[in-house]
Every structure is written in structure tokens, then in C-alpha cells.
Amino acid sequence: MVVASVLSPLAALVHSQTASAASSAGLPTFVYVNENPAPVNGVAQTNMVAGYSLSSSGTASPLAGSPYNSGGLGYDGSYVVAPRTGLTLDMARTSGYLYVLNLGDKPNVTLSVFSINVYTGVLSYKTTQSLKDAGGAPISATSIAANAAGTILYTGGSPNAMSSPELNAFQINADGTLNPTATSTLTNVIVDGLAVSPDGSMVATAYPGNNTTVSGYVALFATGCSQGGASCTPSGGTLTSLGHSAQTCPTDVRFSPDSKELYSAACSQGGVTYYPAAGPLTSTGTITNSGSASSGQALAVGSDGTVYYQDVNGNLASAQLVSGVLTPNGSVAYAGTSTITTLNVSPDDANLFVGGFQSATLLDYHITTGGGLVYAQSLTGLSPGLPTAVSFVSQCPGVNSVCIDQQSLQATVLPGTLTITTPYTASNPFVLPAPTLSSDGTYLQTSAVFPDPLLPASQQIVVTSTLAGDPSWTLSVAASDLTDGSGGVIPASGLGFTGATLLGGTCVPGTAPVTSVCSHAATFPGSVSFTDLTAHNPAVSASPPGLSSAPQSFATSPSGDGAAQIDGTLTLLVPTSTPAGTYTGTITFSAI
Numbered sequence: 001m002v003v004a005s006v007l008s009p010l011a012a013l014v015h016s017q018t019a020s021a022a023s024s025a026g027l028p029t030f031v032y033v034n035e036n037p038a039p040v041n042g043v044a045q046t047n048m049v050a051g052y053s054l055s056s057s058g059t060a061s062p063l064a065g066s067p068y069n070s071g072g073l074g075y076d077g078s079y080v081v082a083p084r085t086g087l088t089l090d091m092a093r094t095s096g097y098l099y100v101l102n103l104g105d106k107p108n109v110t111l112s113v114f115s116i117n118v119y120t121g122v123l124s125y126k127t128t129q130s131l132k133d134a135g136g137a138p139i140s141a142t143s144i145a146a147n148a149a150g151t152i153l154y155t156g157g158s159p160n161a162m163s164s165p166e167l168n169a170f171q172i173n174a175d176g177t178l179n180p181t182a183t184s185t186l187t188n189v190i191v192d193g194l195a196v197s198p199d200g201s202m203v204a205t206a207y208p209g210n211n212t213t214v215s216g217y218v219a220l221f222a223t224g225c226s227q228g229g230a231s232c233t234p235s236g237g238t239l240t241s242l243g244h245s246a247q248t249c250p251t252d253v254r255f256s257p258d259s260k261e262l263y264s265a266a267c268s269q270g271g272v273t274y275y276p277a278a279g280p281l282t283s284t285g286t287i288t289n290s291g292s293a294s295s296g297q298a299l300a301v302g303s304d305g306t307v308y309y310q311d312v313n314g315n316l317a318s319a320q321l322v323s324g325v326l327t328p329n330g331s332v333a334y335a336g337t338s339t340i341t342t343l344n345v346s347p348d349d350a351n352l353f354v355g356g357f358q359s360a361t362l363l364d365y366h367i368t369t370g371g372g373l374v375y376a377q378s379l380t381g382l383s384p385g386l387p388t389a390v391s392f393v394s395q396c397p398g399v400n401s402v403c404i405d406q407q408s409l410q411a412t413v414l415p416g417t418l419t420i421t422t423p424y425t426a427s428n429p430f431v432l433p434a435p436t437l438s439s440d441g442t443y444l445q446t447s448a449v450f451p452d453p454l455l456p457a458s459q460q461i462v463v464t465s466t467l468a469g470d471p472s473w474t475l476s477v478a479a480s481d482l483t484d485g486s487g488g489v490i491p492a493s494g495l496g497f498t499g500a501t502l503l504g505g506t507c508v509p510g511t512a513p514v515t516s517v518c519s520h521a522a523t524f525p526g527s528v529s530f531t532d533l534t535a536h537n538p539a540v541s542a543s544p545p546g547l548s549s550a551p552q553s554f555a556t557s558p559s560g561d562g563a564a565q566i567d568g569t570l571t572l573l574v575p576t577s578t579p580a581g582t583y584t585g586t587i588t589f590s591a592i
Contacts (some may be wrong), residue, residue: 003426016520018073025215027394028054028055030048030052030054030116030361030391030394031054031346031351031364031389032049032093032098032389032390032391033049033050034091034093034386034388034389035048035049036090036385038075038358038384038386039075041100044074044075045072046070046073047069047100048074049065049091049114049123050067050068050381050382051067051068051121051123051297052066054351055285058377060379062381063121064353065123071112071128072100072109072112073102074103079439079539084236087251088566089142089145089193089194090103090144090386091144091388091389092153092390094146096176097114097115097172098390099113100114101141101144103386106141108130108131109140109142111129111155112125112127114397118392118394120394120519128178129180130180130362131168131170133185135185139166139168139182141165142156143192143194148445152170152223153172154167154170155167155194156194158192158207158270159210165190166185166187167190167205167221168184168185168186169182169183169184169238170182171585175369179327184238184240186239186510189465190207190214193205193207193253194206195254195255196255197255197277199259201222201223201259202221202222202242202277204216204221205256207249208249209248216247217245218264219241219263222238223238230324241292247273249264249266250264250266251265251297252299253265255277255299256277257304257305261276261321262274262277262298263301263326265297272299272307272319277483293310294540297310300344302371306318306319306329307321308343308345308352308371308373314574315332316352316354317329317331317332320371328557332365332373332374333362335375336361337359337364338357338359338524341355341388342354342388343389344389344390345392349576350367351366352367352373353366353391358496359379359382359387360381360382360428362382362387362389371513380519418465418466418592419464419465420462420463420464420590421462421464421569422460423455430452430570432570432572433448434446436440440539442539443537443575444573444574444576444578445571445572447570450497450570457504457523458501458565461565462557462563463563463564463566465561469561471558471560473554473591474556475590475591476552476556476590478547478549478551478552478587478590479548479549479585479587480549480585480587483583483584484583485584486581490578491536491546492549493545493546493547494538494546494573495570495571496533496534496547497532497570498534499515499565499569501516501518501533502524502528502566503521503565503566504565505520505521506520510530513531514530515531521565523563524565526559526560526564527557527558528556530551530568533552533554534546535571535573539575546573551590
């Protein structure tokens with residue numbers, strides 16, 4: 001943190017740290033279970049989400065704060081209706097948010113939003129929302145799914161589960177909440193199973209039928225996005241049917257990783273039907289095995305294309321598409337005793353998570369070569385109910401990725417890292433000199449070497465890289481406006497960072513826009529090119545733009561291993577109209 005105490009405008013600046021790890025190897029897998037607890041004596045219970053961290057060795061530990069209260073109620077018993085037998089797909093995840101349906105909130109279920117700390121897995125409750133279809137009518141849903149881009153969440157409902165027979169698309173806002181009114185609604189679409197293709201271009205649904213008037217079928221819909229539509233946002237009417245295929249009691253659907261195949265599971269059949277993911281749907285084939293029927297109503301597909309399901313003998317099985325034919329790999333005895341309601345494969349294809357109706361446990365199977373399964377452990381402590389599981393691998397990935405972890409001091413990162421530190425904190429601020437009036441009387445100005453040159457080189461701006469392959473890095477700086485808490489504002493553009501140098505290095509003039517190139521410091525054998533970021537002069541409209549909330553590059557190294565110790569000149573130019581007071585803001589250094 002940096003502070004300037006004067007009778008005229010002041011500034012306080014803080015830094016953040018940026019880390020980029022060289023590999024995701026050894027990072028934990030986080031798994032979340034929406035417990036959706038069963039009623040107790042007819043009374044719906046609070047809906048909870050349990051979170052676990054699985055180490056690379058397989059040890060499971062509850063996440064800090066787990067289980068997490070969703071702010072709603074779990075299912076009230078009306079959802080366990082044959083032939084659905086309790087299957088619920090009521091949880092979805094994007095890169096930074098977790099979405100949970102509260103099935104016990106009546107008459108219209110609510111949806112809760114959690115933010116995810118992608119480094120620790122810890123959930124933070126944000127809000128609970130009610131939703132409306134495109135016509136403004138409240139909806140009740142029992143299935144949700146989000147596109148891979150994290151821009152759209154789809155909901156579906158079924159009379160089997162006392163919910164709205166509609167397929168809705170909701171825009172996900174930048175803060176993770178949903179626009180509460182659907183951007184697109186298809187009515188009279190009955191949904192139990194629900195999935196979005198990885199490329200975002202299609203939505204598939206499954207409905208098992210009601211044993212009386214409506215037969216089971218699998219349906220496919222276009223979202224209005226082209227193949228690979230990473231930022232697709234459907235507008236009204238863009239959800240369109242691509243056809244449907246009759247099937248006996250389909251309950252769950254999943255796409256292949258390349259979005260070219262669609263798989264469906266069916267209750268009490270123990271098989272998997274598969275289709276080319278293009279309308280109209282035409283079944284390519286079905287896996288079935290001889291034996292007594294069991295409930296195979298859930299399935300999962302790994303990132304390598306392996307399909308996991310429950311066969312007619314009640315065993316857990318896997319299969320792979322070989323020359324257009326879905327070919328079984330083998331099976332392993334199901335270690336649970338209850339009807340399976342959820343299957344989920346971890347993104348690294350290392351674990352298969354299996355949840356069962358009223359089981360109060362989540363089973364963890366390790367995945368071996370060729371899709372083989374080995375029972376590993378049971379994650380216990382759940383409430384009996386209708387569990388749904390999702391998982392992801394901790395994010396602090398490799399070269400050219402940025403992990404930002406704001407700290408008062410230095411971020412703790414894994415070996416093989418890129419880190420940046422500065423010496424200042426709220427209790428040890430950097431103090432700018434008192435601003436003085438410019439010679440022409442049109443603005444106030446102050447500047448100082450940042451960090452303090454009296455500090456040792458190890459306490460300057462230090463970029464340390466131990467990344468394998470000695471990759472390049474870029475050091476950038478951004479800033480916020482400075483405020484005094486009473487309405488006074490100094491624009492961030494009044495800040496500048498110039499004259500940066502590699503301490504202990506030999507520097508020569510650079511070619512514009514590079515101002516200098518420094519190299520051969522004792523702790524940094526490579527070179528660093530510096531570009532001045534000049535403060536905006538409030539008295540001259542055409543002066544340089546200064547700093548802003550967008551990071552601007554001021555230092556680059558083509559091969560960055562070592563500890564580059566850097567300082568420069570921090571300048572603040574202030575309009576003369578600025579009221580006197582203490583102004584604070586932030587400055588953030590980041591390396592990538």
C-alpha cells in the first residue's frame with residue numbers, strides 16, 4: 001500500500017500478486033454434492049451442498065465451511081415418482097459458479113447461486129432466485145444444465161416431478177446471477193434428463209413417459225449458436241427443435257466431448273442408446289446385456305469419450321465408441337445398495353462419483369486404463385435424499401495462464417511458478433511526497449521512486465520465475481480512481497509509472513515505444529524491456545492517457561527465469577480543482 005499525506009490531494013495505492021504454475025499435476029479435485037435431503041416426518045429440510053477435496057493420492061477432506069446452506073428447501077417427496085425413481089439433475093457448474101435447485105421450495109422452486117474459489121474449492125453463497133419463462137410466468141424446474149462458456153443456463157421440468165413442462169434458456173450475468181426472465185422458452189417440452197453439448201450448439205432432453213398417455217422419448221434442440229459458440233447468448237425464439245426419437249423410459253442424456261454423439265440411459269433397462277448428435281435423431285445402437293433388469297437411469301461421459309453407466313445386472317460399466325459402435329469395456333460390482341441417481345466423471349478422468357437415492361454417501365471409484373473402475377472410498381456424512389454430484393480440478397494451471405491471488409504479502413504458490421511481490425501493506429504504506437503546484441500553476445504534482453530506494457533489492461518489485469522451459473513473461477500495471485470518501489475523485493489517469501529499471505543490470509536506450517533495455521543483473525541473467533506509462537496531465541487534454549483499470553504492459557522479458565528486481569518512478573498529477581483531503585485507491589501489478 002502507498003500513501004501520500006498532504007493538505008492538497010493525496011493517494012494511497014496497493015499492489016496485488018499474480019502467480020502462474022507450470023503444471024496442474026498434483027492439484028486436488030473438488031467434488032460437490034447437492035444433498036437435496038429427504039423430508040423428515042413430512043417436513044421439507046434445508047437444502048445443503050457438501051464439498052470435498054480429493055488429493056492426488058485419493059485422500060478426501062471436507063472443504064472449509066462445508067456443508068453449505070443453499071437458502072432453500074430440499075425435495076418434499078413428490079419427486080420420487082415411477083418410472084423416474086428419484087432421478088434429479090438439479091445442479092450445474094460454470095468455471096466460477098455453482099447453481100443449485102431447491103426442489104422443496106413451492107409452488108415454484110428457487111435456484112441458488114454460489115461462487116467458487118477455483119484454487120481452494122470453497123463455496124460462497126451469493127443469492128437465491130425465482131425464475132420466469134419468456135412470457136413472464138413463474139416456472140418450476142427439476143433439471144438444469146449450463147453451457148461450457150458459462151453464458152447460458154437451461155432449465156427443464158416434467159409433470160412426473162410436479163414441475164413446468166418447459167425448456168427455458170436464461171442468460172448468466174457477469175456476476176454469476178441469472179437474468180430472472182428466460183431469453184427463450186419452448187412450452188410443452190417435457191424434461192427429466194437435460195444436457196448441453198460441449199460446443200454450446202445443442203440441448204438434449206430425456207423424458208421417460210408416464211406409463212399412461214405419453215411415451216418416452218429423447219429430443220434434440222438447437223440453441224441458436226454456431227458450432228463452438230463460446231459466447232452464445234440466445235435471444236427470444238432461438239431454441240428450435242431438431243427432432244425426437246421414441247425410446248422406452250429414457251431418463252438421462254449426455255453428449256460426447258466432440259458434440260458428435262448423444263447418449264441416453266433408460267430406467268429399468270440397464271443399457272445405453274446412442275445417436276449421431278444431428279437431427280432428426282436416429283438411433284445408432286443400444287448396449288444391453290442379458291440378466292435381470294435393474295435401474296440404469298444415470299450415465300456420465302468422460303473427457304476421453306468413455307461412457308459410464310449401470311448395466312442390467314446392476315454393475316457399473318463403461319464403454320467406448322469404436323468405429324461407430326459403442327463397445328463395452330467391462331464392469332465392476334456396484335458397491336452401493338440404493339438406486340443410482342447421479343454419475344459424474346472428474347475432468348481429469350481419474351474418478352467416477354456415484355450417488356444413490358437415500359444412500360447418504362457418495363461413492364468414489366478410481367478410473368484405470370481403458371475405462372476400468374476400482375472402488376476407492378465412500379464420502380459420508382450426507383443427508384439421505386436425492387444427491388447430485390459435479391466436480392472439477394483445482395485451477396492454478398500452466399504456462400501462459402494467470403492465477404491471481406490478492407494478498408497483503410506474497411502469494412504462496414506451487415513449485416515451478418511465476419510470482420510478483422512488492423513490500424507494501426496497509427500497515428506499512430508507501431508515502432508519496434506532498435504534491436506541489438506546477439510552474440505554470442495549472443495542476444498539482446508529486447512523484448517518488450517506487451519502491452523506496454532505501455529498501456534492499458529483494459524488497460523492490462520482484463518478479464521471480466522458476467517455470468520450466470524458461471518462458472517469457474510480461475509485467476503490467478493497472479489502477480483505480482482515487483477517492484476521499486466524500487465525493488472527491490482523482491482519476492486513475494493521473495497516475496504514471498516511468499523510468500523503470502532492472503536493479504544491478506546494464507541498461508541501454510530502446511527503440512520506441514521501448515524506453516530502455518536492461519540485462520545481466522546478478523539475480524536475473526536475461527533482459528527486460530521497459531516502456532514508460534506517463535501520467536495524464538489534467539491541464540493538457542492531449543497528454544498521455546496515464547493508468548486505468550485495464551492492465552498496461554511496462555516490462556517484458558523474452559526468457560524470464562530468475563529474480564528480476566525492478567523499480568521505477570511513481571507520479572501523480574492532480575487537477576487544481578480537487579478538494580483537499582486524503583485520497584485512496586489501488587494499483588495492481590500482474591505478471592503473465
